[in-house]
Amino acid sequence: MSDEFRNPFRPTFGSPPPRFVGREAIRWSFAQGLDDGPGSPARATLYVGARGVGKTAMLNEAEREAELRGWIVIRETARAGLVDSLMRARIPEAFAALDGRPSGPARRITGVDTPFGGVSFDSTTNDPEISPDLRSMIEQLEQIASTGDTGVLLSIDELHAAATEEIREIAIAIQHTFRRQLNVAFVGAGLPAGLDAILDDDIITFLRRADRHDLGPIDLTLVDEGLRDPAAKAGRPFDDDALRLATAATEGFAFMIQLVGFHCINVDRTSPTITVADARIGIDAARHRVDSLVHEPEFRGLTDRERAFVFAMVDDADETAMAAIRERTGLDMNNTNTHRHRLIRKGVIRPVRKGYVAFANAGFRTYLGNRKLN
Ligand SMILES: Nc1ncnc2c1ncn2[C@@H]1O[C@H](COP(=O)(O)OP(=O)(O)OP(=O)(O)O)[C@@H](O)[C@H]1O
Ligand SMILES: [Mg+2]
Known part of the structure; x- marks a missing residue:
């Protein structure tokens, strides 16, 4: 591969993506x-x-x-x-x-x-x-x-x-x-x-x-295209399994599509394709970036009670019942509703159906999960 290879992905706020997907x-x-x-x-x-x-x-x-x-x-x-x-x-x-x-x-x-x-x-x-x-x-x-x-x-x-x-x-x-x-x-x-x-x-x-x-998460079947197409056009396509890993790692978060693409393609500039091994390293790098640029500032912006609220959601797969949050945090009905409202305003969670909330960005759950373990 020549030194002139240009990374097609644009992991910068405000930069148009090489391939706009979803929505x-x-x-x-x-x-x-x-x-x-x-x-x-x-x-x-x-x-x-x-x-x-x-x-x-x-x-x-x-x-x-x-x-x-x-x-x-x-x-x-x-x-x-x-x-x-x-x-x-x-x-x-x-x-x-x-x-x-x-x-x-x-x-x-x-x-x-x-x-x-x-x-x-x-x-x-x-x-x-x-x-x-x-x-x-x-x-x-x-x-x-x-x-x-x-x-x-x-x-x-x-x-x-x-x-x-x-x-x-x-x-x-x-x-x-x-x-x-x-x-x-x-x-x-x-x-x-x-x-x-x-x-x-x-x-x-x-x-x-x-x-x-x-704006919610982007459907993963479309994210797939947003990663595959620019990489292929740049002359370094994803191997099939690598693409599956990379797509899942974005969790549908737009910025993460660009971060994952960018870092996966950068791992081995001499390789003709992006292998599973490359993707693993690239995804790791992308996660570090998204944590420090998005999730850490988001977490720092939460009060102690808001943190307790979101930690109470970490172990559920998609959505969490408000009743479960009350039970897990010990907050009363009024307090739980107040914090629900504030977290929605901060763009951290979103209402899904009556009595249930979900993370606005599933990547934040992954971040909180790792934080809880460490
Ligand atoms: N539909 C999309 N498909 C692929 N990539 C996208 C899509 N939308 C945005 N991106 C990429 O995600 C990143 C963030 O996008 P953008 O800057 O539009 O977000 P934003 O919501 O305006 O962020 P901010 O709150 O910082 O203004 C950019 O790197 C952009 O290229
Ligand atoms: Mg913007």
Whole structure:
């Protein structure tokens, strides 16, 4: 093998995977929202989940669906000054993209007070909630969306990091364009805890009604493809048994697909295939990385009682009855329910059916199991 071999896997948060697998139904639901036209509930969509579950990658897929349909995509990552950055950079860039289109008529930002294209802004002028900045955002989104066949998608990652006030402004802007039946869609992603805090704000009903997808584990039959295909294309395919081991080791966790692939392929760069022996070593390396990057920080973020709660779940295969958790921890009904709620918010566990919970990420159970033994 040459030294120029490049590892195809991307075990970095925010890096697009070489092969995106799973979540087909979630992608479809968004794509159909775009096709169904204004008023479709999927035109406001949220992807929610813990670190490394694949929110950013999913967001990119949604953006791609919009781009495939000729939509203009305005993408931003939330931080302080979000609205300002949209107004000063992202929206002007969207206008520039619109101008560059061969089929579209030439367009200019006409300024907030200039009417254009027969669209009137009566709906915004008298609303006391609308600041000049916000009014300008609404008008510009409307301007992009009401010209030609183009729609506009606003995509915001890391919503949990945004100030509620800024999200509120954006929500009002989008809501206005929805009411006007324009081709506008919104897609956002964030960690459950931070996002729930924003959604608790009564004023942002728009987001609470959004089509919310809590990203769960990826089906292992699909993970198989996510490992096999990039390795084969890179010229170092998995042996069948090695692939089975590697697939199982991911436990359906998106970040782990990339970690396992990356480390398995790296073990022996002189070998034409990835053998079972290589896979064992690679999986071990991947587990070390995922423990230190995901599970240890997650564990450190838990209180003593929350730790007792999750340790009480470790020995069950899939799901645990709330009654069993009460019995094993000695916590009363109220306390168990409070901690259940907090752990769901932290993205550690998920409700499965009435009276039962499961780990949001099965890898965390494996981590806790090892911790318990040591
Ligand atoms: N559907 C998928 N198939 C294969 N790999 C994926 C998939 N989704 C994400 N990944 C990979 O998993 C890792 C984490 O993905 P991503 O950065 O999208 O997670 P995230 O939920 O946005 O994490 P964070 O909370 O840190 O923002 C990346 O290495 C990415 O390439
Ligand atoms: Mg992300």
